Amino acid sequence: MSLPLRSLLAVLMVSLSACAPFQVQTILPVRVAASPNFDQRKPNYVILHHTTDNTSEKALHTLTSPERQVSAHYLISRDGSIFQLVEESARAWHAGQSWWGGQTDMNSASIGIELDNNGDEPYADAQINTLLALLTDLRRRYNIPAANFIGHADVAPLRKADPGILFPWQRLAAHGFGLWCDAPLPAAPKDFDLPLALTALGYDPNTLQASRRAFRLHYVRGNLESFEDTEKAMAYCLLQKKILLPQ
Ligand SMILES: [Zn+2]
Structure with missing residues (x-):
């Protein structure tokens, strides 16, 4: 390719990209109708x-x-x-x-x-x-x-x-970072479902044993062999905090 032709192409590419309001990612043939109403995605x-x-x-x-x-x-x-x-x-x-x-x-x-x-x-x-x-x-x-x-x-x-x-x-x-409940904790209701509660808190139900271990590590400190009742009481209290805390 000759030099003048190459520079012409380069100028064309720059001006084309300057025209595009953003880069289209999908392979579908979209028409761009750029909106000014956005900002950056935020971590949550x-x-x-x-x-x-x-x-x-x-x-x-x-x-x-x-x-x-x-x-x-x-x-x-x-x-x-x-x-x-x-x-x-x-x-x-x-x-x-x-x-x-x-x-x-x-x-x-x-x-x-x-x-x-x-x-x-x-x-x-x-x-x-x-x-x-x-x-x-x-x-x-x-x-x-x-x-x-x-x-x-x-x-x-x-x-x-x-x-x-x-x-x-x-x-x-x-200081308001993460959930916590201080002992003594009121007992959870008799039919309280611990696996379901852990899932509602966020833990992965597909790795139940490991999720329960992580829950104990986080919330039942130094009491890893705790009775199920302690874990249930903690999960019950945490769930209420999760629901009641201002989002
Ligand atoms: Zn890590």
């Missing part, structure tokens, strides 16, 4: 993780290596410093195969936050303080309901256990 969940690493440097390396194919929007260090790795409007790769309340692509619907923690250590105060500040900021901008601040284990109970049994869910809930 926050999923919390721990890195299982001993240093932020190691975690950063994993979360930014192309071959690892994992990321999160934010990483919070033990000292409370914070890294942003992916733009909030983009889909970070943190939840993997997941299920919550019937949704199967939690990466598309959520902000992912990694907390640098090896899984066997208490979470540092400075780290949780930064997390609370970040969650407050996210809730202000996206209006995320309290019930939608959840853990990786909740949405992927067959594969994951993070952010783990040492994560201070109760402290978060005191």
Whole structure:
């Protein structure tokens, strides 16, 4: 192709793309009738993780290596410093195969936050303080309901256990992030159906045993061999909170 012809084509392509209000994705022959009435899609969940690493440097390396194919929007260090790795409007790769309340692509619907923690250590105060500040900021901008601040284990109970049994869910809930009920809990009704209640809370009914394990990990802390009555009372209380809390 001659040079003038090539530059003419390039100019034509640029002016054509400048005319198109947006890129059409479907292969169907649509006619574009662009509307000005839209804004960016917003995340409506926050999923919390721990890195299982001993240093932020190691975690950063994993979360930014192309071959690892994992990321999160934010990483919070033990000292409370914070890294942003992916733009909030983009889909970070943190939840993997997941299920919550019937949704199967939690990466598309959520902000992912990694907390640098090896899984066997208490979470540092400075780290949780930064997390609370970040969650407050996210809730202000996206209006995320309290019930939608959840853990990786909740949405992927067959594969994951993070952010783990040492994560201070109760402290978060005191600030309006996630559901919680304090003991002593009133007993659930006699015919209370625990599997159905877990499904109503969001857990995957197709992986019932694992979902129940994740529920205990999150809400029946340090009491993993608890009696079914304790779990039922907790689920009963949580469901009422989920329904009654302002959305
Ligand atoms: Zn995770």
